[in-house]
Amino acid sequence: MSRLLVSAYAYVRRSGRSPHDAQDLTQEFFARIARAGWLRVVTPEKGRFRTFLLVASAVFLTNEWHRDMRQKRGAGQQPLSLDTAEAEHRFAVRAALDAG
Numbered sequence: 001m002s003r004l005l006v007s008a009y010a011y012v013r014r015s016g017r018s019p020h021d022a023q024d025l026t027q028e029f030f031a032r033i034a035r036a037g038w039l040r041v042v043t044p045e046k047g048r049f050r051t052f053l054l055v056a057s058a059v060f061l062t063n064e065w066h067r068d069m070r071q072k073r074g075a076g077q078q079p080l081s082l083d084t085a086e087a088e089h090r091f092a093v094r095a096a097l098d099a100g
Contacts, residue, residue, distance in 0.1 A: 029057055
């Protein structure tokens with residue numbers, strides 16, 4: 001099992017994550033697999049275990065990247081309203097002052 005965890009950690013590090021983030025993501029990946037019961041449905045007839053882990057970890061990392069990007073863009077917070085008419089008016093006044 002240790003070799004499996006080391007390989008998974010290395011895969012996450014190769015995706016560009018810091019050592020600390022890679023540790024957290026590797027642990028979370030295996031925790032989610034265990035909670036979801038995915039290992040009960042993995043059989044040799046359905047394919048290689050290595051392939052399953054590679055695909056599952058790629059999907060997991062993609063989902064985590066999207067979650068991180070959503071948080072950077074406000075994570076569900078209400079955006080501030082921008083009065084574009086007022087902004088355009090100020091722009092036009094300032095442009096006229098700068099030109100004149």
